[in-house]
Amino acid sequence: MTALLSVRDLTVTYRTSQGExxxxxxxxxxxxxxxxxxxxxxxxxxxxTMANAILRLLPAGITTTGEVLLGEEDVxxxxxxxxxxxxxxxxxxxxxxxxxxxxPVQRVIDQITEPIILHKTEPDKKAAEKRAVDLLxxxxxxxxRAEDYPHQLSGGQRQRVLIAMALACxxxxxxxxxxxxxxDLMVQAQVLAVLEKLxxxxxxxxxxxxxxxxxxxxxCDRLAVMYAGRIVERGPSDQVFxxxxxxxxxxxxxxxxxxxxxxxxxxxxGLKGDPPDPAALPAGCPFHPRCPDAIDxxxxxxxxxxxxxxxxxxxxxxxxx
Amino acid sequence: xxxxxVVVEDLHIHFGAARAVDGxxxxxxxxxxxxxxxxxxxxxxxxxxxxxGLTHPTSGKVLFEGxxxxxxxxxxxxxxxxxxxxxxxxxxxxSEIVAEGLRIEKFKGNEAxxxxxxxxxxxxxxxxxxxxRFPHEISGGQRQRVVIAGAMVTEPRLLLADEPVxxxxxxxxxxxxxxxxxxxxxxxxxVLVVTHDLGLAWNIADRVAVMYLGRIIEVGPTEExxxxxxxxxxxxxxxxxxxxxxxxxxxxxxxxxxxKRIPSGCRFHPRCPVLQSxxSERLGIAERCRGEDPAIISAxxxxxxxxxAVKAIAVAG
Numbered sequence: 001m002t003a004l005l006s007v008r009d010l011t012v013t014y015r016t017s018q019g020e021x022x023x024x025x026x027x028x029x030x031x032x033x034x035x036x037x038x039x040x041x042x043x044x045x046x047x048x049t050m051a052n053a054i055l056r057l058l059p060a061g062i063t064t065t066g067e068v069l070l071g072e073e074d075v076x077x078x079x080x081x082x083x084x085x086x087x088x089x090x091x092x093x094x095x096x097x098x099x100x101x102x103x104p105v106q107r108v109i110d111q112i113t114e115p116i117i118l119h120k121t122e123p124d125k126k127a128a129e130k131r132a133v134d135l136l137x138x139x140x141x142x143x144x145r146a147e148d149y150p151h152q153l154s155g156g157q158r159q160r161v162l163i164a165m166a167l168a169c170x171x172x173x174x175x176x177x178x179x180x181x182x183x184d185l186m187v188q189a190q191v192l193a194v195l196e197k198l199x200x201x202x203x204x205x206x207x208x209x210x211x212x213x214x215x216x217x218x219x220c221d222r223l224a225v226m227y228a229g230r231i232v233e234r235g236p237s238d239q240v241f242x243x244x245x246x247x248x249x250x251x252x253x254x255x256x257x258x259x260x261x262x263x264x265x266x267x268x269x270g271l272k273g274d275p276p277d278p279a280a281l282p283a284g285c286p287f288h289p290r291c292p293d294a295i296d297x298x299x300x301x302x303x304x305x306x307x308x309x310x311x312x313x314x315x316x317x318x319x320x321x
Numbered sequence: 322x323x324x325x326x327v328v329v330e331d332l333h334i335h336f337g338a339a340r341a342v343d344g345x346x347x348x349x350x351x352x353x354x355x356x357x358x359x360x361x362x363x364x365x366x367x368x369x370x371x372x373x374g375l376t377h378p379t380s381g382k383v384l385f386e387g388x389x390x391x392x393x394x395x396x397x398x399x400x401x402x403x404x405x406x407x408x409x410x411x412x413x414x415x416s417e418i419v420a421e422g423l424r425i426e427k428f429k430g431n432e433a434x435x436x437x438x439x440x441x442x443x444x445x446x447x448x449x450x451x452x453x454r455f456p457h458e459i460s461g462g463q464r465q466r467v468v469i470a471g472a473m474v475t476e477p478r479l480l481l482a483d484e485p486v487x488x489x490x491x492x493x494x495x496x497x498x499x500x501x502x503x504x505x506x507x508x509x510x511x512v513l514v515v516t517h518d519l520g521l522a523w524n525i526a527d528r529v530a531v532m533y534l535g536r537i538i539e540v541g542p543t544e545e546x547x548x549x550x551x552x553x554x555x556x557x558x559x560x561x562x563x564x565x566x567x568x569x570x571x572x573x574x575x576x577x578x579x580x581k582r583i584p585s586g587c588r589f590h591p592r593c594p595v596l597q598s599x600x601s602e603r604l605g606i607a608e609r610c611r612g613e614d615p616a617i618i619s620a621x622x623x624x625x626x627x628x629x630a631v632k633a634i635a636v637a638g
Contacts, residue, residue: 042490042491042492043461154576155361156576184361184517184576185360185517185519185562186360186557186558186561186572186573186576187360187576188561189570189572190572190574193570193572211490211491212563213491214563215563218563251492252491252492254495255491255492255494255495256491256520256563257520257524259520259523259547259559259562260523260547260548264524265523265524265543265544266524266525267524268494268495268496268498268499268502268524268525269495270492270493270494270495270496270497270498270499271492271493272496274460274461274462274463274490274493275492290492
């Protein structure tokens with residue numbers, strides 16, 4: 001089976017007053033059709049930069065190298081016209097903060113219809129509108145709200161409008177960047193259920209980005225944990241969450257306690273220190289200053305991603321099967 | 322029995338037709354962490370503002386150490402907000418920020434010493450290293466510690482923390498929660514933490530109160546309440562927390578109704594899975610659920626749920 005998305009040795013470098021700052025430092029992964037990958041990590045680890053790089057949404061002045069193969073084509077070398085088409089029909093992205101991503105003075109139905117008409121994925125305006133109402137229905141928004149303006153909808157409804165909009169031109173891949181972070185618990189559950197249903201019904205592939213490992217475990221088959229611009233652990237999501245082999249993944253998994261687990265009761269768990277500044281990464285393994293298990297050798301060289309268990313890989317010299 | 326630090330008595334706060342707080346009794350004891358859990362629109366924030374004395378009750382009262390709460394209690398009641406970056410003045414140094422509370426209350430003692438003590442207590446050690454820094458020169462986790470130091474400098478009796486870790490990175494979250502718990506254990510401070518994060522409650526709270534549409538609908542010791550929730554709303558909330566494993570998800574449809582139109586009977590009945598499944602009918606209480614408001618939970622209750630079904634099962638069982 002060929003991969004739907006194949007990212008090869010992707011690097012993203014920002015140019016700032018402090019010089020060149022590497023945000024993504026050589027990331028490779030593949031996503032099968034219908035597969036779902038969860039990307040976890042803290043702010044500044046490069047996960048959102050990578051999501052934007054995949055669709056070439058980063059502002060000018062940022063250098064991206066490597067390959068992003070969507071099917072057979074490399075997104076990074078595509079002509080602008082082709083790129084515009086691919087962004088809606090091949091892969092679409094859902095951002096967090098639905099209030100800012102929607103046009104406040106346009107009815108939601110028109111915002112969803114616009115890309116459909118532009119990319120001619122439906123024969124005429126009428127069919128496009130029918131499809132928009134259909135999509136809204138699929139994300140649980142009744143047809144009588146289609147004519148509403150964004151401010152008339154609740155936060156959860158607006159987030160679901162964004163999902164409907166991303167699906168307007170029937171993409172094969174949906175990238176969701178913290179799509180539920182600003183939402184209440186019950187609304188988050190509603191949105192996750194919608195995504196899960198869509199994935200099952202249309203064989204939609206998904207990349208799901210958040211810092212909450214437990215959400216990812218719930219939505220994704222595979223998990224990749226990023227730290228300082230690289231993937232430091234990956235594997236099947238249950239396995240990574242329940243038997244993490246990288247000390248950073250262990251800390252992330254413990255940060256959100258399992259309710260009922262006596263060990264975490266009255267005992268919140270965290271890491272010392274802060275995520276590193278991408279402009280001044282520590283030598284050796286970039287995690288070693290915060291790592292509870294670090295030994296002298298960790299300062300020598302950055303460990304590569306190598307097998308750490310069945311179907312699992314970790315970038316840690318102490319995590320070997 | 323210890324005297325409660327804060328007593329909220331039959332509190333109602335209305336904004337026009339909206340009943341933001343619609344009958345709340347609650348006591349906060351010294352030396353406890355009480356988690357007030359609820360979704361947006363449940364009235365948590367209004368309740369907190371009333372405890373600070375910043376919002377006046379429509380009826381009922383809020384007592385702080387036996388006296389009606391007003392803004393003059395502010396040195397004794399301090400607040401920690403969600404976003405440390407927004408809460409800190411970018412043009413002030415850490416020492417000026419932390420000293421602000423002292424200046425407002427015209428503190429007569431040694432300001433520099435009080436600031437240093439507050440910084441050390443908040444885990445910023447040695448304090449001299451931080452005094453002259455500006456907020457942008459320190460990390461996100463350190464910023465939230467500065468916010469906590471600024472709140473602790475007046476040696477308050479009560480800390481109101483509104484989602485204190487929601488905007489922090491996952492790995493820092495545990496450190497900040499540990500700090501809050503430690504302050505409570507070492508100083509006898511009380512913390513009322515407002516959150517929708519049940520994992521946070523599990524991590525540090527002694528008691529949990531769950532709010533829905535202006536009322537507390539369930540209260541109890543953290544372990545009892547989270548291990549065996551009674552109210553169908555609490556059960557549903559717990560079932561959708563990704564951190565609870567092996568529980569069947571119960572996703573409620575719709576969202577919290579408009580506080581201008583609080584449903585008749587039990588305010589939760591239009592979304593209640595117990596009523597929808599026909600269970601209320603079998604218990605012979607369906608009419609009650611739709612027509613009769615369950616009694617407001619008293620401030621003295623140790624473990625209670627405002628639900629007709631819970632009461633009917635308790636009587637039958």
